[in-house]
Amino acid sequence: MKKSKTTSASIAATTQTAPLAPAKAALPAPLLHTHLTLVETAEPELLEELLADRRVGPLLVARLSDCVAVVAPGNAKEVQRWLLKAGHTPRIVDEKQ
Amino acid sequence: MSRLTVYPTLDEYESRLPDFAKRLEVINADKLKKMARVWVGKDAAKLNKDSAIQLLKRSFRDPKAIRQLADNLTPVERDGLMLMKLRGRSVVYTEELATELLLLHPITPDRKSGYHSSGKQYGRLNEMMERGLLMRCDGSNSIFGDSHYSYSDSCEAVGAVADFFGVIDLTPPPSLSLKPVTDVVAPVARHTGELLLELTSFAQAFDRLGSVQIIGKGLYANPSLAKLYKLLDWNRQDEDSRAPSLLPSVEFYLGLFLAADLLKVDYVARKITTNPRRNIPLTLEQPLTIQARLWAQSYRALRRWVECVPPGVYFYADEITGQTRFNGLRAALLLALGLLPDPNQWYRITDLSDILRLRIGRQFALGHVPSYYVPWKATPEQEAQALAKYEKEYLTNWQSREQVWIEQALCGSLFHLGLVELASDAKDKSGQQTLFRLTEAGRAALYDIFRQPVATDGQSSPARPSEQACWIVQPNFEVLVYLDQASPRQLGFIERIGQRQKADAAIVTYRLTRESVYVALEEGVETNGLLQTLESCSLHPLPPGVSRTLSDWAARRERLTVRLDASVLEFADAAARDAALTAGKIKGTAIGERFLLTNKTEQELKRAAPFGGTISYEPQPPRSLIVQDDGKILITQHDLLIAGELSAFAEPTGNPMFWQVTRASVLAARDRGWTASDIINRISHRTTLAPPPFLQYAIHAWCGNKTAPGPTTIATPPLLQTSTAEVAEAICKCTFLRPHLLARIGGCAVLIKPESVKTLGKLLAEYGFAIGKEVLLPAPESPEKKK
Numbered sequence: 001m002k003k004s005k006t007t008s009a010s011i012a013a014t015t016q017t018a019p020l021a022p023a024k025a026a027l028p029a030p031l032l033h034t035h036l037t038l039v040e041t042a043e044p045e046l047l048e049e050l051l052a053d054r055r056v057g058p059l060l061v062a063r064l065s066d067c068v069a070v071v072a073p074g075n076a077k078e079v080q081r082w083l084l085k086a087g088h089t090p091r092i093v094d095e096k097q
Numbered sequence: 098m099s100r101l102t103v104y105p106t107l108d109e110y111e112s113r114l115p116d117f118a119k120r121l122e123v124i125n126a127d128k129l130k131k132m133a134r135v136w137v138g139k140d141a142a143k144l145n146k147d148s149a150i151q152l153l154k155r156s157f158r159d160p161k162a163i164r165q166l167a168d169n170l171t172p173v174e175r176d177g178l179m180l181m182k183l184r185g186r187s188v189v190y191t192e193e194l195a196t197e198l199l200l201l202h203p204i205t206p207d208r209k210s211g212y213h214s215s216g217k218q219y220g221r222l223n224e225m226m227e228r229g230l231l232m233r234c235d236g237s238n239s240i241f242g243d244s245h246y247s248y249s250d251s252c253e254a255v256g257a258v259a260d261f262f263g264v265i266d267l268t269p270p271p272s273l274s275l276k277p278v279t280d281v282v283a284p285v286a287r288h289t290g291e292l293l294l295e296l297t298s299f300a301q302a303f304d305r306l307g308s309v310q311i312i313g314k315g316l317y318a319n320p321s322l323a324k325l326y327k328l329l330d331w332n333r334q335d336e337d338s339r340a341p342s343l344l345p346s347v348e349f350y351l352g353l354f355l356a357a358d359l360l361k362v363d364y365v366a367r368k369i370t371t372n373p374r375r376n377i378p379l380t381l382e383q384p385l386t387i388q389a390r391l392w393a394q395s396y397r398a399l400r401r402w403v404e405c406v407p408p409g410v411y412f413y414a415d416e417i418t419g420q421t422r423f424n425g426l427r428a429a430l431l432l433a434l435g436l437l438p439d440p441n442q443w444y445r446i447t448d449l450s451d452i453l454r455l456r457i458g459r460q461f462a463l464g465h466v467p468s469y470y471v472p473w474k475a476t477p478e479q480e481a482q483a484l485a486k487y488e489k490e491y492l493t494n495w496q497s498r499e500q501v502w503i504e505q506a507l508c509g510s511l512f513h514l515g516l517v518e519l520a521s522d523a524k525d526k527s528g529q530q531t532l533f534r535l536t537e538a539g540r541a542a543l544y545d546i547f548r549q550p551v552a553t554d555g556q557s558s559p560a561r562p563s564e565q566a567c568w569i570v571q572p573n574f575e576v577l578v579y580l581d582q583a584s585p586r587q588l589g590f591i592e593r594i595g596q597r598q599k600a601d602a603a604i605v606t607y608r609l610t611r612e613s614v615y616v617a618l619e620e621g622v623e624t625n626g627l628l629q630t631l632e633s634c635s636l637h638p639l640p641p642g643v644s645r646t647l648s649d650w651a652a653r654r655e656r657l658t659v660r661l662d663a664s665v666l667e668f669a670d671a672a673a674r675d676a677a678l679t680a681g682k683i684k685g686t687a688i689g690e691r692f693l694l695t696n697k698t699e700q701e702l703k704r705a706a707p708f709g710g711t712i713s714y715e716p717q718p719p720r721s722l723i724v725q726d727d728g729k730i731l732i733t734q735h736d737l738l739i740a741g742e743l744s745a746f747a748e749p750t751g752n753p754m755f756w757q758v759t760r761a762s763v764l765a766a767r768d769r770g771w772t773a774s775d776i777i778n779r780i781s782h783r784t785t786l787a788p789p790p791f792l793q794y795a796i797h798a799w800c801g802n803k804t805a806p807g808p809t810t811i812a813t814p815p816l817l818q819t820s821t822a823e824v825a826e827a828i829c830k831c832t833f834l835r836p837h838l839l840a841r842i843g844g845c846a847v848l849i850k851p852e853s854v855k856t857l858g859k860l861l862a863e864y865g866f867a868i869g870k871e872v873l874l875p876a877p878e879s880p881e882k883k884k
Binding site for chain 2: 029033035036037038042046055058063068072090094096
């Protein structure tokens with residue numbers, strides 16, 4: 001993986017809002033991201049609702065589409081627990097089984 | 098080093114049977130000839146050691162020789178092999194077979210050698226071993242009870258040296274001479290549904306718990322037991338191992354399921370899990386008459402649980418051991434129940450106990466077997482007196498120990514397992530349950546096995562009996578289940594989808610809740626199947642509100658999916674992804690503009706198309722951050738999550754590879770519920786080195802932490818510096834200088850009072866000190882010194 005050699009001196013102090021969508025990197029070839037926990041909703045509104053939730057929202061760290069978000073590593077169990085506690089009944093799919 | 102002793106299951110003993118033929122080499126010629134005699138009769142006397150070994154090796158593998166052998170077997174040997182055939186295995190637990198053989202072929206005490214009993218309970222088993230039909234599974238060639246401490250040379254299992262089952266017929270041994278009782282009052286039988294409900298609910302509770310931990314001594318870990326008791330809503334017995342065990346008990350069912358091989362012990366991970374090679378739901382869906390045989394066999398081999406520990410019996414309650422004498426007595430009791438004169442009649446428990454005592458009691462006891470020796474030079478009167486004393490002690494011991502255990506086994510576990518029913522004798526005014534009779538399940542499991550052999554493993558799937566409607570679903574989501582009409586499969590289903598509210602002998606009430614239905618759906622119950630089964634087994638049509646709500650609950654689950662351990666392929670843009678999909682080189686589900694959910698591995702993808710690499714996020718995501726004292730963050734490696742993670746507590750800059758932790762970003766994170774520790778931990782999780790301590794203090798301070806970094810001050814008190822610590826020490830100790838000093842800071846520096854600068858300077862000058870005005874900085878270390 002190519003590492004950036006930019007120094008801290010070039011950091012610009014801007015205050016724009018951070019996007020939840022992952023930054024587009026120049027990808028000459030597809031990159032495989034493994035061992036991810038995804039939250040997938042039937043409607044975009046439901047995902048918005050989850051992102052706005054004080055408990056679950058901070059644990060969703062990337063949004064891949066209107067209906068799919070990625071859970072912060074190591075927080076899959078916590079997200080499941082919070083979803084159940086919040087009255088959701090998520091279908092749990094273990095992709096490796 | 099772990100103290101945990103591994104006790105293999107019979108399956109494991111069977112799969113790892115030692116090569117009996119190889120072990121013949123170390124047996125002496127006389128013993129080998131005795132073994133050869135079983136196969137070739139008197140001609141064995143002519144054989145030398147080598148030829149005897151060759152003959153035995155040939156015979157073990159020769160079906161013709163094995164068929165001929167059947168004619169030369171003694172009744173003990175035939176029965177021994179028949180008991181093994183009944184188990185359907187070429188291995189058997191030593192304690193079980195030894196006691197069963199003793200029951201079928203009692204040994205009369207030899208008066209000349211006295212009624213010495215050490216190891217004698219293995220007498221019949223040893224006969225078979227000496228004749229070379231059985232061998233120990235531990236690789237030893239010695240017989241049992243050979244040493245003074247019979248347990249020291251114990252071996253849990255013995256195996257047959259050849260496949261004898263084809264030549265052994267199942268013939269019922271002679272019945273026991275027991276007198277039936279006809280005046281019976283108040284018969285009590287366990288409700289079949291009750292037992293099935295307990296078995297099913299235990300299996301499901303275990304399934305939900307996932308595993309049970311075991312401690313170093315091999316016993317069940319208390320927290321796991323407590324969780325199971327809570328899940329099952331059973332009462333836990335006080336920890337008095339000697340008291341009769343109350344049922345239902347989690348320990349009993351755990352032992353039962355382990356002995357049935359439905360669960361297995363993982364000795365490395367120290368936990369008990371479901372045996373993947375067995376199908377628990379399928380086993381529990383069998384008719385009880387078939388299940389009963391499995392449970393009877395498992396009860397016989399049950400470990401870590403005993404019915405009671407009678408006084409005078411030593412029992413290792415705090416440590417798991419191999420098969421014990423309790424297993425031996427259980428085997429004898431179950432075999433005796435199979436030898437009742439009439440399986441439909443009532444018998445006295447005490448009569449059965451007496452029969453067992455007369456047949457096995459001289460050689461076997463749960464505790465110490467009293468010995469009798471003919472007194473030295475005793476007169477016939479003295480000898481008779483001594484013998485009478487011995488007989489009295491022997492009888493008293495049996496009645497206070499083994500008989501107590503037998504009563505407890507019949508009235509406790511065997512009644513609980515639905516194998517026997519109990520009643521009172523009409524002539525007995527106490528009204529105690531002193532009579533027993535085999536139930537239908539008991540008859541199938543214990544009596545009919547000699548007469549109508551059935552499949553042994555409980556895994557076979559005979560035609561499922563037709564099911565009848567057995568519950569009523571009420572509009573308030575309560576389901577009333579009639580136990581006498583419910584089949585094991587129906588009980589398993591309702592136990593899975595409902596929450597048990599209350600249960601009695603006839604009716605169990607469940608409540609269908611969103612959570613219980615959700616758990617059932619998560620465990621693999623299909624929505625359509627759920628509604629169909631609920632409807633088809635209901636005595637009345639489902640209330641419309643219930644079926645509508647159940648459908649809603651199921652549909653609600655479809656709205657939200659959590660995908661664990663997912664792999665996502667990231668493309669540069671939608672065109673690149675769609676091109677790869679169109680080319681058919683990569684398969685998966687498109688997500689958003691440029692992602693693809695795939696189940697392909699890295700290797701498969703490498704073979705399929707150009708591939709940029711893999712980033713794994715569990716158990717540790719890439720450590721791709723460099724953090725500086727001032728809160729500047731540099732991302733050294735692009736990944737899918739890093740920007741989202743940083744956005745929680747840092748601010749983006751114009752360059753996507755740089756972020757900045759600021760007071761405002763930390764305050765915003767704090768407002769969203771983050772603590773300083775959360776932020777520091779999240780940063781630490783992604784950096785190779787810990788975040789700079791100064792930044793950590795800053796984050797704490799921004800979050801309003803009062804204790805870290807704590808108060809700081811910028812002041813300008815005059816500083817007195819000395820060349821050495823000794824000089825500073827001398828000044829501090831000087832009585833007339835001390836009033837001018839504030840505090841010593843470090844070895845060579847002392848803070849002085851601002852108003853005393855001139856006075857102190859004069860005093861020091863007067864005493865010869867050279868006073869300068871420049872700060873004395875420590876000399877830099879020379880390179881040589883560093884080395």
